[in-house]
Structures are given as structure tokens and as C-alpha cells.
Amino acid sequence: MLKGALIGCGFFARNQLHGWADLPDAEIVAICDSDPARLAEAGDAFGIDRRHADAEEMFAKGGFDFVDIATTVGSHRALVEMAARHGVHVICQKPFAPTLADARAMTDAVAATGKVLMIHENFRWQSAVRRVIELLRGGAIGTPFFGRVSFRSGYDVFSGQPYLATGERFIIEDLGIHILDISRALFGDVARITATTTRINPAIKGEDVATMLLAHEGGVTSVVDCSYATRRQPETFPETLLEIDGTDGTLRLDAGYRLTVQAGGESRTDDVSPPRLPWAEAPWHNIQESVALIQKHFVEAITAGRAPETEAADNLKTFALVEAAYLSAKEGRTVALSEL
Ligand code: NAD
Numbered sequence: 381m382l383k384g385a386l387i388g389c390g391f392f393a394r395n396q397l398h399g400w401a402d403l404p405d406a407e408i409v410a411i412c413d414s415d416p417a418r419l420a421e422a423g424d425a426f427g428i429d430r431r432h433a434d435a436e437e438m439f440a441k442g443g444f445d446f447v448d449i450a451t452t453v454g455s456h457r458a459l460v461e462m463a464a465r466h467g468v469h470v471i472c473q474k475p476f477a478p479t480l481a482d483a484r485a486m487t488d489a490v491a492a493t494g495k496v497l498m499i500h501e502n503f504r505w506q507s508a509v510r511r512v513i514e515l516l517r518g519g520a521i522g523t524p525f526f527g528r529v530s531f532r533s534g535y536d537v538f539s540g541q542p543y544l545a546t547g548e549r550f551i552i553e554d555l556g557i558h559i560l561d562i563s564r565a566l567f568g569d570v571a572r573i574t575a576t577t578t579r580i581n582p583a584i585k586g587e588d589v590a591t592m593l594l595a596h597e598g599g600v601t602s603v604v605d606c607s608y609a610t611r612r613q614p615e616t617f618p619e620t621l622l623e624i625d626g627t628d629g630t631l632r633l634d635a636g637y638r639l640t641v642q643a644g645g646e647s648r649t650d651d652v653s654p655p656r657l658p659w660a661e662a663p664w665h666n667i668q669e670s671v672a673l674i675q676k677h678f679v680e681a682i683t684a685g686r687a688p689e690t691e692a693a694d695n696l697k698t699f700a701l702v703e704a705a706y707l708s709a710k711e712g713r714t715v716a717l718s719e720l
């Protein structure tokens with residue numbers, strides 16, 4: 381049984397605490413939040429008595445094998461480096477860090493301890509997306525040459541996460557990061573990216589629309605497009621829609637979790653809706669299930685002494701795509717990932 385501690389008992393941590401409570405091989409033994417009301421609410425809801433207002437104090441007391449950092453990005457570097465000083469495995473929420481330099485320093489700090497740093501990059505663990513990754517890797521449509529990875533919504537994310545309305549950066553850093561990661565999981569690492577961004581919602585500071593063209597090292601071209609300014613019915617939040625063309629067929633993940641594979645003269649459509657866990661709430665159940673799945677993956681990887689899929693070294697490449705997309709949009713040019 382792995383013992384864990386969680387830092388940051390806010391909006392999203394609730395899902396992480398539910399996920400941990402369901403996992404037989406891990407237990408959260410301590411929680412931390414600098415906000416006393418949030419600390420008390422989470423402790424009471426999940427029956428966790430060991431509560432700390434200060435992370436350093438919690439680490440000093442010890443008694444856990446890993447820490448799950450569920451705070452917003454500004455605190456990630458300090459907390460990950462603290463975890464490294466105390467020699468525990470780490471899961472850190474996305475976005476990895478405020479800058480690529482911070483993310484690299486965090487990666488090095490944990491690597492020097494021999495422990496694992498995994499970024500909580502959960503969208504590639506959504507069961508519908510996972511099904512497509514497996515089909516593609518299994519050669520169901522031959523060799524892919526084109527992909528579209530699309531997330532377009534008008535859902536109000538600002539009421540639950542008000543900080544999303546106030547940052548200089550919004551959709552690429554917050555949501556596009558997941559969609560770029562799905563593209564990497566499907567088509568591999570990226571050589572070049574070209575991006576445009578715009579802001580439609582006048583009530584927020586950052587961009588809420590981004591359109592990105594990725595040239596993957598293996599030869600695939602993918603379009604990754606994200607919007608929180610798209611008003612249409614049915615509202616598809618938080619589904620990622622996929623269009624993939626391969627040498628032997630096509631694969632489509634359409635709205636409503638409908639997966640169509642056409643290959644060898646046959647067409648098959650399946651409903652790949654995610655299960656709704658007992659604590660989950662639509663429309664978030666898709667994301668909530670992926671939290672449980674990535675936590676299971678983390679525990680299995682640690683137990684087997686393997687690196688998890690979204691370990692720091694891997695996630696640096698997704699984070700570099702975020703930085704490269706902003707640079708491309710700002711300078712109006714294609715950015716090679718080797719520049720960063
Ligand atoms: P939030 O602001 O609601 O919660 C963060 C909590 O951390 C707050 O309660 C705050 O008091 C606490 N905190 C901050 N710094 C601290 C510190 N140094 N020590 C102790 N407590 C501290 O934020 P949220 O909406 O829950 O988002 C948290 C992270 O989760 C963000 O990085 C966000 O991008 C990410 N997120 C991920 C997903 C996903 O699907 N992976 C979904 C939503 C949010």
C-alpha cells in the first residue's frame with residue numbers, strides 16, 4: 381500500500397481525492413491547504429484527520445511515499461522542489477510550470493533523487509481517447525498521415541475556475557496543453573508548430589481560441605484546434621473529437637463518444653461513452669474517470685519500478701509545444717521545437 385499526501389484542496393482536488401479513495405493500493409494519509417476552510421471541507425468529506433496549513437511542515441513530519449500536488453501553476457516549482465528535498469515520488473497537476481526553464485529545473489531536481497515525477501496529464505487516459513490510441517498503435521487504419529484533434533465548446537469554465545479569466549494566457553496553457561498531449565500520444569513528437577490565437581470573450585484576459593498546425597517527426601501532420609467561444613448544440617464539453625486518416629482506412633471519434641473505424645471495405649461504429657463513476661457528475665465524468673485511470677497507472681508504474689507515460693521527461697515535450705505555440709502566435713511564424 382502506497383501512502384500519499386495531497387497539497388491543494390481546491391476545485392479539482394475533489395476528483396483526485398475520490399480517485400485515491402477508490403484505489404485499493406494507495407491511501408491519502410495527509411492533506412495540506414493554506415486556506416483553512418478548504419482544508420477542513422476536504423478533510424471532513426474524505427475522513428482525513430491529518431491536516432496541514434503549511435507544506436514544509438507536512439513534509440518535515442513525513443510518513444508518506446508520494447505527494448499529489450493539486451495547486452495552480454504558480455506554486456508548482458516550489459512544491460516539487462520541496463518534495464525532491466524530502467525524497468518522495470511526485471504527481472504534479474498540469475500545467476507543469478510557469479516557464480520551460482522552471483519545468484526543466486523541476487525535472488532535474490526530482491531526477492537527482494531517483495524518485496518519479498509524473499505530470500497529471502489525464503486527457504490521454506480518457507477511455508474514448510485511449511481506445512483510439514490503442515487502435516492506432518495496433519495498426520487498425522495502417523500508417524496515419526493526417527489527424528485533427530479538436531476541442532470546441534462554449535461551456536462556462538470560469539465559474540468553477542475563476543483564475544482562468546484573469547491570466548495573460550488562457551486556452552493553450554489550460555486546455556490546449558491536454559489536446560496537444562493527445563496529439564503527441566497519437567502521432568509522436570513534433571518537429572514544428574504554427575499557431576494562431578484570438579480572444580472572443582471580452583470578459584477574460586487571455587486567448588480563448590487557438591488553431592495549431594503540427595508537423596510530427598514521424599511525418600504525420602495534425603491540426604489541433606481549441607475554443608471556449610464556440611456556441612453550438614449539442615455542447616460537447618469536455619469531449620475531444622478526433623479525425624484520423626491512415627494508409628488503410630480512417631478513424632473518427634465524433635460527438636457523443638461515437639467511434640467509427642473504416643478499413644478493409646468495412647465500417648463499424650461503436651458507442652465508447654465513458655462509464656460514470658459513482659461520485660462523478662456529467663459532463664465532467666469523462667475527465668473524472670481519467671483521473672482515476674492515471675492514478676492507477678501511477679501506482680502500477682511505481683510498484684513495478686517503471687516510468688509512467690507522462691513522466692516529467694515526456695511531459696516537457698508537451699509543455700514545450702505550449703511555449704512554442706505562444707511564440708508562433710506572437711511572432712506570426714512557424715517555430716521549430718529545437719529552438720526552445
Ligand atoms: P483551486 O484554486 O480551486 O485550488 C488550489 C488550492 O491550492 C487552493 O485551495 C489553494 O488555497 C491551495 N494552495 C495554493 N498554493 C498552496 C500552497 N503553496 N500550499 C498549500 N495550499 C496551496 O485550483 P483548481 O481549479 O483546483 O486547479 C488546480 C490545478 O488543477 C490547476 O493547475 C489546474 O490547471 C488543474 N486542473 C486540472 C484538470 C485536469 O483535468 N487535469 C482540471 C481542472 C484543473
Ligand code: 89Y
Nearest residue numbers: 537541554555558618667
Ligand atoms: O483546467 C482545465 C482542465 O485541465 O480541463 C478542463 C479545465 O477544467 C477547464 O478548461
